[in-house]
Structures are given as structure tokens and as C-alpha cells.
Amino acid sequence: MEKSSFIEVFGESPEIRVLDFFLTFSEFDYPIKQVATEIEAGWTTVENSIKVLVKKGILKETREFGKAKLFALDKENKIAKALLKIDLELSFALAEKSTISVIA
Template sequence: MQFGDTPQLRVLDFLIGFHFFDYPLTEIARGANVSYNSLKVFFPSWIKSDVVVKTRRVGKSDYFKLNLNNVFIKNLIKLDWALTKGYVLSRPEKEIEA
């Protein structure tokens, strides 16, 4: 199931898939397949809204990850797992093994 194909959704999808790890903006852009300039447009508002949090600084790079204490993010991760589980359970076993 796909909800759209915008830079914001691509970044959310990437960060939800790897929510245990932190990344610099360049790696988030690369992993989400969005331009760095597009990321810089909306990312500051995500920081301000506590969707993402800065975890550390390495050299000149700030590292960020999803704010797992944010209720919205917790529910998004639950939704992601529910959709994944529903998809896997609806597939025949032969399809899953391949």
C-alpha cells in the first residue's frame, strides 16, 4: 500500500524503516532518494515539531533520528507494522518464500 510519493513521505518511510539508527542529513537524503535541497526545505519544521531529534554531532555533521517519544511517530510505526503484517498474512506461503 502506498500513500503517495512526496519527499516528505519518502523520508518518513526511510526513517521508519531504520528508526533505531541516526543519520546525517546527507545520508537521509540519499537513503530516501530525495535531493538534499528538498530535505532542507521541510526538515527544520520537523525538528521544531519534535518529529525528529538531533542525537549527536560528528565533525561538522549533525545526526538525526525519529523521535520515538513523539505520540505521532509511535502511532506511525505501529501503523507501518500493522500494514506490513496484514500484507504478509494475506500472501500465499509460496509467494513469501520467494
């Protein structure tokens, strides 16, 4: 899996990888197990990262499906809104940088 611009800039810590996942797939909610599978991290690691991001208001629990809790980016949260903008700007900036490198 190719590194996203967000991970390229901010590193590969579990919290950053979880945050990047929710920024990339911000239209839906996801259970911890699916996030762990997608970012190739342990369930407990993802659960702990999600707890931190929920406390900060960046993620929110949306519903329960059986025993699984589902989480999504809280698009009403100012920090989450700012992170979405930063992620988009980073993508544009790094794409522009790589285009310039190819031309040169």
C-alpha cells in the same frame, strides 16, 4: 528499491519518503546526506522535509558529527510511536493481502 508498505499506502512525497526511512531505520541516527542518498532525493529536499518533521516532534536532532547534524526518530513522541505501529500494521496487512492473492 522495492516500495515499502508505508510508501505504497501514503504516496511518494519527499516527506513521506524521509519519514519512511526513519521508521524503517529507527534504531540509529543519520546525517541529511545519507538520508538523501538512501531515498534518492536532493539534499535540500531532504533538509526541508526533516525540518518539517522536527517541528512536528517526529524527528529530533541527536548530535553533531563535524559539520553534519544527525537526526533520528523521536521514539518518545506520541505521533512517532503511533506511526511505528501503523507502519508495522501496514506491513502485516499488505503481506497478508499478497499471501491471499498468491493462494487464490
